[in-house]
Amino acid sequence: MRFVERTGSTNTDLLDAPDAHEGDWLVAARQDSGRGRQNRNWESPAGNFHGSTLVRLQPGDPQPSSLSLAAGLALIRAVEAAAPATGLMLKWPNDLLLGSAKLAGILLERQGDRVVAGFGVNLAHAPTIPGRETAALSGIALVSPEAFAPLLAASFARELARWRSDPEGLVALWLESAHPLGAPLSVHFSAEEKIEGRFAGLAEDGALRLSLPSGEERRIHAADVSLGTA
Structure with missing residues (x-):
């Protein structure tokens, strides 16, 4: 595991390192160009966790998109080990909530057979996100x-092994830590396009299964999801 004082993006650094090996970690005290999904800015103040690790895809691995489930499960287990937090919940596709507020996010990026998983965790500070409630772990511990880094690294190694050996078990464990089946969800594809329904579980590739009011089921592979309906 390598720590640096400052960089642009730990995800970019690992993706640009051709000699990086699976299990390598890069953790930065600050990021100047941290980003979240859909290239959104991710504030990276000192005291929060900003780190990335590399996975090398192998023949016979499950679908790479389902790595987000392993990353999410690893994250919630690491936070549980770090602090006696209650009210932690995974929200598809890549958020960790404390109560109703965002505590952490994950960004997975792929380049060939290399997938980088980046984690941003509000350990000390809760940055402002327009339209979103945020929280920091410092309110608890x-x-x-x-x-935090070695806790997350050990947790991710365990869940990566589970992803390869028992993907069905991984899905079941993720569901135990997530919003319950039947929970109302709003799925936003863009500012103009939104659908609502109820959480019906996950597909094998990690896609969200959404039960629509019509009784049909739709599989969502990429979107922003919020709990509840308008």
């Missing part, structure tokens, strides 16, 4: 990035 003081955890440094240096202390």
Whole structure:
């Protein structure tokens, strides 16, 4: 595991490192160009966790898109180990909530047989996100990035092994830590396009199964999801 004081993006650095191996981690005290899904800016103040790790896809691996489930499960287990937090919940596709507020996010990026999983965790500060409630773990316990990093690395290694050996078991464990089946969801494809329905579980590739009011089921592979309906 390598720690740096400052960089643009830990995800970009790992993707641009041709000699990086699976299991390598890069953790930065600050990021100047941190980003979330759909290239949104991710504020990266000192005291929060900003780190990425590399996965090398192998023949026989499950569908790469389902790696988001392993990453999410690893994240919630690491936070549970770091602090006696209650009210933690995974929200598809890549958020960790504390109550109704966003505590952490994950960004997976692929380049050939290399997938980088980047984690941003509000350990000390809850940055402002327009239209979103945010939270920091410091309201419960003081955890440094240096202390959190090995917890997350060990948790991710366990869940990566589970992803390869027992993908069905991984899905079941993810569901235990997520919004319950039947929960009302709003799925936003863009500012203009939105559908509503109820959470019907996950597909093998990690897609969201959404039960529509018509009784039909739709599989969602990429979108923003919020709990509840308008």
